[in-house]
Amino acid sequence: MTHAELQALRLKSTSLRKALLGMIYRAKTGHTGGSLSSVDILTVLYYHVLRIDPKHPKDPNRDRFIMSKGHSVEALYVILADKGFFPLEELKTFSKFDSRLIGHPSVKVPGVELNTGALGHGLSCSVGMALAAQRDRSAVRVFCLMGDGEQAEGSVWEAAMAASNFKLDNLTAIIDRNRLQISGNTETVMKLDSLQEKWEAFGWDVHTVDGHDFSALTEAFGAPQVLGKPRMIIAETLKGKGVSYMQDNAKWHHGVPDDQQYHLALEELESYMQEVRGHE
Amino acid sequence: MSNTIPNRKAFTDTLVDLATKDPSIFVVTSDARGSVTLEKFADTLPGQFVEVGIAEQNEIGIAAGLASFGKRVFACAPACFLSTRSLEQVKVDVVYSQNPVRIIGISGGISYGALGYSHQSLHDFAVMRTFADLAVLCPADRFQTEAITRWLAEHDVAAYVRMGRGPVPDVYANVQESFTFGKANRLSEGSDATIIANGETVHHALEAAKILGTQGIGVRVLDMPTIKPIDRDAILSAAVETGLIITVEEHSIFGGMGSAVAEIVSQEHPVPIRIIGIPDEIPIGGSSAELFDHYGLTGDAIASEVMTLIKKFKR
Numbered sequence A: 001m002t003h004a005e006l007q008a009l010r011l012k013s014t015s016l017r018k019a020l021l022g023m024i025y026r027a028k029t030g031h032t033g034g035s036l037s038s039v040d041i042l043t044v045l046y047y048h049v050l051r052i053d054p055k056h057p058k059d060p061n062r063d064r065f066i067m068s069k070g071h072s073v074e075a076l077y078v079i080l081a082d083k084g085f086f087p088l089e090e091l092k093t094f095s096k097f098d099s100r101l102i103g104h105p106s107v108k109v110p111g112v113e114l115n116t117g118a119l120g121h122g123l124s125c126s127v128g129m130a131l132a133a134q135r136d137r138s139a140v141r142v143f144c145l146m147g148d149g150e151q152a153e154g155s156v157w158e159a160a161m162a163a164s165n166f167k168l169d170n171l172t173a174i175i176d177r178n179r180l181q182i183s184g185n186t187e188t189v190m191k192l193d194s195l196q197e198k199w200e201a202f203g204w205d206v207h208t209v210d211g212h213d214f215s216a217l218t219e220a221f222g223a224p225q226v227l228g229k230p231r232m233i234i235a236e237t238l239k240g241k242g243v244s245y246m247q248d249n250a251k252w253h254h255g256v257p258d259d260q261q262y263h264l265a266l267e268e269l270e271s272y273m274q275e276v277r278g279h280e
Numbered sequence B: 001m002s003n004t005i006p007n008r009k010a011f012t013d014t015l016v017d018l019a020t021k022d023p024s025i026f027v028v029t030s031d032a033r034g035s036v037t038l039e040k041f042a043d044t045l046p047g048q049f050v051e052v053g054i055a056e057q058n059e060i061g062i063a064a065g066l067a068s069f070g071k072r073v074f075a076c077a078p079a080c081f082l083s084t085r086s087l088e089q090v091k092v093d094v095v096y097s098q099n100p101v102r103i104i105g106i107s108g109g110i111s112y113g114a115l116g117y118s119h120q121s122l123h124d125f126a127v128m129r130t131f132a133d134l135a136v137l138c139p140a141d142r143f144q145t146e147a148i149t150r151w152l153a154e155h156d157v158a159a160y161v162r163m164g165r166g167p168v169p170d171v172y173a174n175v176q177e178s179f180t181f182g183k184a185n186r187l188s189e190g191s192d193a194t195i196i197a198n199g200e201t202v203h204h205a206l207e208a209a210k211i212l213g214t215q216g217i218g219v220r221v222l223d224m225p226t227i228k229p230i231d232r233d234a235i236l237s238a239a240v241e242t243g244l245i246i247t248v249e250e251h252s253i254f255g256g257m258g259s260a261v262a263e264i265v266s267q268e269h270p271v272p273i274r275i276i277g278i279p280d281e282i283p284i285g286g287s288s289a290e291l292f293d294h295y296g297l298t299g300d301a302i303a304s305e306v307m308t309l310i311k312k313f314k315r
């Protein structure tokens, strides 16, 4: 990955942050913190990793991305619109009456592969998809993003066991490890550490990386797949990343910025973009 | 009466036949290959067979993922687990995400009577029929089971099918006459009352009709294999033409086929209805046959209930 490519990803994810904050601000609802923590991961996936074509959203040979942490849907919608899966204009209808852009991913939206919202479902469905691809001897790859709080769901571990049992080396799961969930610190709500050891014990090839470092993320996604092993990328992130007053603060799990807060956030993101451009 | 083939066996025999010709047919199961009688499928079609271990939530999630790749998936396990443990996966991964999985709940109702309430499924029709666009079915005999299996293999619909454990007497003479999706079958004619049954209660309903016939009472018997979408026309004709309806099912008296019938009759052509099923209690232990007898689901008991109701409402 060249310096220019890295800069482009940084600028892209920052403009996506602005767009998703705008959606949440206008709709007066949304899951702000988790969308901001996962948007860098999604940026790398959608602008660097996934083999998808917005013109052919149902192409059977497309890679599949499953947003198991469905509440971070704003980050997904702004990307799908930006990629051209549906008109950018439509983002304004988010959470409005009869809009297809509801508060969790819906298959009515082009580019969305699975309805999520109930946690602990996405990985099982991803295992089914990866298994279908494996049995078909197809080159389709499956990617699934989970939250860290979601790791308390028992079904996650049923799926973890199955992926390893079926030797699904066409499957990559990612955990948005922001260490916060709606009630507070993940380790006080229900201790998760060590996720690295847990997933390794379940037979996965585990990479723990800085989830806001584009080189580290692209390296982890690009690492040669270990034959017969599903891959786990534990992306260490900050909830609310990019907006300093939201960062690492559980209250922004589904906090909605007021006028002043929104403009403050935009200013901060804009000045970050200037800074990135200054390094070009 | 000499039939020795349980419905679940008729299902798996049919499925092996179909899947041999159609490589898109997949079976997913959760350590239930013995209970479902899937040994032959697993042995002859390993590439179309998926064992997930004792993990029913994962079973339905995986089934949904496979279905999204165009596989015609039959997810098979005891009805008690699929309709309870996996319920959120049925709701979200199958129904909501529009992945047409055929959910096959075997040894349903009180088939596992002596194993206790954990192994019974007396709530499955009730919960499954509230999910939009999920078909709910319950075959009466081995021929109808085969017909339903063939229909499901040809139609990409999400469905829940409940079948029992032991063999049941043949109701039909062949596969062809036994099933039309969404339609009731009229098995006997009479104008004094209508008995609507499904699954293993159908042959008991026919027995009841025979007993009543000897006493000069003519009852219509409807087999209602499709609980959803239910045959509204057959129900309304029964209400209009016979004026009294008795439903019989191996299910809680709340929310099942009887409730579905009552929803239509009470709103469109009210006539007296009696819902026969398992009352609001934790069932006592015993074999399936003993429990049918205890809870009044057999021919004698149904006939005597019909007599009482005719005296009360029609004489």
Ligand SMILES: [Mg+2]
Binding pocket: A147, A148, A149, A176, A177, A178, A179, A180, A181
């Ligand atoms: Mg979290």
